[in-house]
Amino acid sequence: MTDAAPVIARGLVKRYGDIVAVAGVDLTVEPGDVFGYLGPNGAGKTTSLRMMLGLIRPTAGSAKLFGRDPIVDGVKALEGVAGFVEGPAFYPYLSGRRNLQLLADYDEPNSSSLIEEVLETVELRDRAKDRVGGYSHGMRQRLGIAAALLRQPRLLLLDEPATGLDPAGMRDMRDLIRRLAGEGLTIMLSSHLLYEVEELCNRVAIIRKGSIVYEGQLGDLLATATTSYRLKTRDPERARTICLNQSGVENVTIEGDELRFSADEDAVAALSVALGQARVAITQLVAEVASLEELFLGMTGGESSDHDRQAVAS
Amino acid sequence: MIGVARVYRWELAKLLAQKRTYLGLGTAMIVPVIFVVVLQFQSGGPTDVPLGRYIRDSGVVTPLIVLLFMSIWGFPLIAALVAGDIVASESHNGTLKTILTRSRERGQVFAGKALAAFTYTLSAVVAMGVVGVIAGSIAFGFHSFTSLSGTPVSAVRGLALMLASLAVYVVPLAGIAAFGLLVSTVTRNSAASVVSTLMFALFMQLIGVLPGTESIRPYLLGTQFDAWHGFLRTPTDWTPVVRAMWVSAIYIFVPLFGAYLVFVRRDVAGD
Numbered sequence: 398m399t400d401a402a403p404v405i406a407r408g409l410v411k412r413y414g415d416i417v418a419v420a421g422v423d424l425t426v427e428p429g430d431v432f433g434y435l436g437p438n439g440a441g442k443t444t445s446l447r448m449m450l451g452l453i454r455p456t457a458g459s460a461k462l463f464g465r466d467p468i469v470d471g472v473k474a475l476e477g478v479a480g481f482v483e484g485p486a487f488y489p490y491l492s493g494r495r496n497l498q499l500l501a502d503y504d505e506p507n508s509s510s511l512i513e514e515v516l517e518t519v520e521l522r523d524r525a526k527d528r529v530g531g532y533s534h535g536m537r538q539r540l541g542i543a544a545a546l547l548r549q550p551r552l553l554l555l556d557e558p559a560t561g562l563d564p565a566g567m568r569d570m571r572d573l574i575r576r577l578a579g580e581g582l583t584i585m586l587s588s589h590l591l592y593e594v595e596e597l598c599n600r601v602a603i604i605r606k607g608s609i610v611y612e613g614q615l616g617d618l619l620a621t622a623t624t625s626y627r628l629k630t631r632d633p634e635r636a637r638t639i640c641l642n643q644s645g646v647e648n649v650t651i652e653g654d655e656l657r658f659s660a661d662e663d664a665v666a667a668l669s670v671a672l673g674q675a676r677v678a679i680t681q682l683v684a685e686v687a688s689l690e691e692l693f694l695g696m697t698g699g700e701s702s703d704h705d706r707q708a709v710a711s
Numbered sequence: 712m713i714g715v716a717r718v719y720r721w722e723l724a725k726l727l728a729q730k731r732t733y734l735g736l737g738t739a740m741i742v743p744v745i746f747v748v749v750l751q752f753q754s755g756g757p758t759d760v761p762l763g764r765y766i767r768d769s770g771v772v773t774p775l776i777v778l779l780f781m782s783i784w785g786f787p788l789i790a791a792l793v794a795g796d797i798v799a800s801e802s803h804n805g806t807l808k809t810i811l812t813r814s815r816e817r818g819q820v821f822a823g824k825a826l827a828a829f830t831y832t833l834s835a836v837v838a839m840g841v842v843g844v845i846a847g848s849i850a851f852g853f854h855s856f857t858s859l860s861g862t863p864v865s866a867v868r869g870l871a872l873m874l875a876s877l878a879v880y881v882v883p884l885a886g887i888a889a890f891g892l893l894v895s896t897v898t899r900n901s902a903a904s905v906v907s908t909l910m911f912a913l914f915m916q917l918i919g920v921l922p923g924t925e926s927i928r929p930y931l932l933g934t935q936f937d938a939w940h941g942f943l944r945t946p947t948d949w950t951p952v953v954r955a956m957w958v959s960a961i962y963i964f965v966p967l968f969g970a971y972l973v974f975v976r977r978d979v980a981g982d
Contacts, residue, residue, distance in 0.1 A: 444980075447808075447979070447980060450808075451811075451812075452808050452979040452980070453978035453979060453980055454976070454978060471816055471817075472811075472813070472815065475812060475813075475814070476814075480812070481808075481809070481812070482808060483805065483808075484805070485809065486805030486806045486808065486809050487806065488725060488728075488806055490728045491728055499721050499724075499725075499810075500809070500810070500813055502717045502720075502721060503718070503810055503813035503815045504813050505714075505814035505815075544809070
């Protein structure tokens, strides 16, 4: 069974009465992937992850972890799997270390011998004796990672691991995830923070209103974007006329003395020659690759809550 | 079984780290002390209840009188305090998803929780008994007393009867705890579960005193709260004791099984 892919979701559906939280998710996470699961809030990311972890029953379809279905095989399906959904939750009246001791006792085999090591990994050793009730949000997120690492997982499922962290906390979280991925762990992380995904992930799935609208290599996704260019010249008006008459140069707009257009490489080459022949002096010609954010907003219809916009903007 | 034992051990550790546990156990222990102290300063006594006249005869009688007063709603409240909270609080705090994504089956987690709730319930009753005998014996001495049938009972035999009474009382009380576990599992709301469990206990008492309920009265949970009175007669009246055992068993296992089914199948989503 171990040669099965870490995550295979097929036709995953979750309905609550009339509300469709997940409308049919198909995705595959391959060994060694750092897989980004992207979508606006409420798109169904957390609900899908809950189904993968066996916390809720799918209305239809299945999610298999290394070939095992948590609904059929129970917690055996979670062997080699760890993670958290909607932020890790702990007993506030117990210390960090005591929480980990509890969870280690809930593991098979018992993982208590790893407690000090994972506390060290997430840099919480100094605060491990304090009650979790007094922990900051960032410390709880890190304790969540520590709790997951106790299981010595081959697959880590993380729901919005950096959400709510301050900039330094986010950077630490990204460094930690990168380090873990470097050690060979397969990681699936949901996020609405695009730069986080851009920085960490090799493959992505984008979910919109409960359905997957893209799944594949992050590089392939970025390559689908037509490249846009910024052009500055001594004579913007004439340059604009030339651009408009040049075949392959499209979407020409002018903002002040700066022109914007989209084109492929050949069209740009021809354009620069045409500008030279017309004696329009070029001061800047810059290619701008569409960001994941633009692609994401395009695919998800730009819809997101205010909270999302803030997060994307920040 | 090792899985259940591990969960059970941690459920006890969690209870020991929470204030509500001490609120319940503390109440169970302070009531007999207050009772004895008040009697020390007042000349009267609870003469209108069984054994009330003999309260000053022996410290062994103290927990029995206290049990008479606490059996109706005191102990049901103490039991509800933890049983109603033990699943609901974990749903509310999100820790249920934390422990259900480890290696313990849901059934094991539920069994550990149910055992811990029953252990706490038993501990509260035992704590009241122990404190009651000690406080009562300090105040009134450790002497023989008179049973409800008018025959003398030695102090040691009285102590054994007292323990047997507590043991017989705790069985229907476990029915209240089981009901608490059910509402705790279904409603996922701690406060609502504690209140509705107490309401259930009072309701069971209430329908027992309504006219026209005579025929079902022996099968009400509230009736079983008085079964231990059988130990205060000589010879012991076993009929209510035996009935309390099987009637209470139904009141324990039906809600417990219902709660188990809900717990193993339910969606663990954000509340």
